[in-house]
Amino acid sequence: MAAAGAGEELRRELTCPICLDVFTDPVILKCGHNFCRPCIHVHWQENGDNYSGYQCPQCRAVFSKQSFTKNYLVQNLVARLDDLDCLRSPPAAPEPLAVEGKCAQHGEEFKLYCKSDGRPICVICRESRAHRDHMVAPLAEMVNDMKMEIQVRLMKLMAQKSKCIAVRVEDERTKSDAKLKKSRLKEKIESDIHALVQFLLDERDSLLESLDAVEVIAMALIDNNMRLVDAEVAAVEKAIADIDNHNSGDTSFKSLNQTYNEAIHCKPFTSIEPVSCPSDWSDFSGPFQLIAWKKMMHVLHTMPQNLTLDPDTAHANLLITDFDTKVEDGRFRGQKPNLPCRFTCFCGVLATAQYAGGQHYWEVDVKEKGVWYLGVTTEHSNRKGFINLRPSAGYWSLCLQDRLYANCEDGRVPVADYWDSPRVGVYLDYDNGRLCFYDAVTMKKLYMFDACFEEPVYPFFSPGSCDPGTRMQICHYY
Secondary structure, eight states, rough: OHHHHHHHHHHHBBBOOOOBBBBBEEEOOOOOOEEEEHHHHHHHHOOOOOOTTTTTTTTEEEEESSOOOOOOHHHHHHHHHHHHHHHOHHHHHOOOOOOOOOOOOTOOOOOETTTTTEEEEEEEHHHHEEEEEEEOOHHHHHHHHHHHHHHHHHHHHHHHHHHHHHHHHHHHHHHHHHHHHHHHHHHHHHHHHHHHHHHHHHHHHHHHHHHHHHHHHHHHHHHHHHHHHHHHHHHHHHHHHHHHHHHHTSSOOHHHHHHHHHHHHHOOOOOOOOOOOOOOOOOSSOOOOHHHHHHGGOOOOOOOOOOOBOOOSSTTTTTEEETTTTTEOSSSSSOOEEEEEHHHHHSEEEEOOBBBBEEEEEEOTTTOOOHHHHHHEEEEEEOOSSSOOSSSTTEEEEEEEESEEEEETTEEEEEEEEEEOOOEEEEEETTTTTTEETTTTTTTEEEEEOOOOOOOOEEEEEESSOOOOOEEEEOOOO
C-alpha cells in the first residue's frame, strides 16, 4: 500500500501539463518547466513562429527559438515510477463483456452482433430469414472494435481539450496584454491631460492672485480717500450745527461773536476729490486664451515644429518663398545645379529637418490646393526620374487628387471622398514606427502607417505638377 501511495504521488509529479499523461522523452525549458518532447514540439508548431517567438504553456515565458534540453532526472523518475507499478498486485485480467439476457425468440445466448440492425443476436437468429442478408460479426470482435473506436474518440477529445486549453491560455494572454496596454494608455492619457489641466489651473491661479493684488492696492487707495471724506463731513456737520444754534437766538452775544469769527475766519475746507482709476487694469485686458495657449506650447511633449524647406532638394519648376516655408509650381524651369539630393522628375522638395528618433509634429496649409503630396522619405531614397511613392521605396505619404489617398504598398488606398480642410497635420513617432496624418482643424485621424524606419527620414512636400498657381505652406506657430 505504501508503494502504491508513493507511486500515485510520483505519477502526479511526473504528469505532462499538455497531454496530462506520464512524461514521454521529457525535456526541460529555460524557464524550468517540463514537457514531453512531442507535446512541446507540436504546441510550438501550432502556437509559435520565429517572429513572435515561442511561449512556455505554463508561465508564458517567451523564447526566440525552439530550445529545450533533455531532462535525464525526470527520465529516471519515470523509470522509477514503472518500478513502483511493478510492486503492485498484478491487475486482474479483464472479464469478457457479458450481454444481459438471452434471445427472447430462441432462448440462446447472444454470440453475434447484427450491424444492419445494430443489436446483438444469437446463432439461430443469424440463420433466420430476418438476418440472413445482414452484416453480422462475432460479438466479442464487435466489442473490441467498439473499444478501439471509443479510444480513438477519446484521443480526439483529449486533443481537442488540449487545443481548447492552448486557445484559452492564448486568449488569457491576449486579454492580459489588452488590459496592460489599456492601463498604460490610461496612465499616459491621464498624465498628459493632467499636465495641461494643471498648467491651466496654475495659470488661472497666478492671474487671479495678480488680480487680487491689484484689487488690494485699489481698495486701499479708495478706503483712505473715503476716510478723509468722512472726517471732512464730520467737521462740516459740526460747523453747520454751531451756526444753526446761534441762528436760533438762544446764545449770548459773546458766543455769537465767537461763532461768527470762527465761521468767517476759519481755515478753508480740505479739497476732496473722488479717486479715479486708482489702479492699472491693462494687464488683465488681453486675450487670455491666446496667451495661455502660447505659454502652454512649452509644456507639450510634442509641440508643432517650425520646419523650413531645403531649396537644394527642390525640383527645378518649384518656387520657394516666404523664408523657405512656401512652395508652388512656378510654371517655368529654373536653372539649378543637378545635386544628388534634388528631385528631377517628381515635383517635390524636402525639409531641412532630419529625424532619427523621437516624436515630431508639423502642419501644412493646403487651402485651395487641388493636388498635393505630404509625408516622409528616407535619407537615401531615390529622387531621380520616376518616383515610386511606396513604403518599400522609402516613401510614406498621403495625396490629394480626385480624392484623398494613402500611397500604400499595394497601390493607392482611398481615405476620403471629399476634402475641404485647409490644413493637414503630420505626426511622426520614429521609435515606434508610426506616421499619422490628421485634419489639423478637427484633429481627426485620417490615416496611419505602421513602419520600421531603418535610417533617418525627412519630411517631404509636393504641390503637384498639374496645379500651377496655388501654393502649400508650412505653418509656424512661434
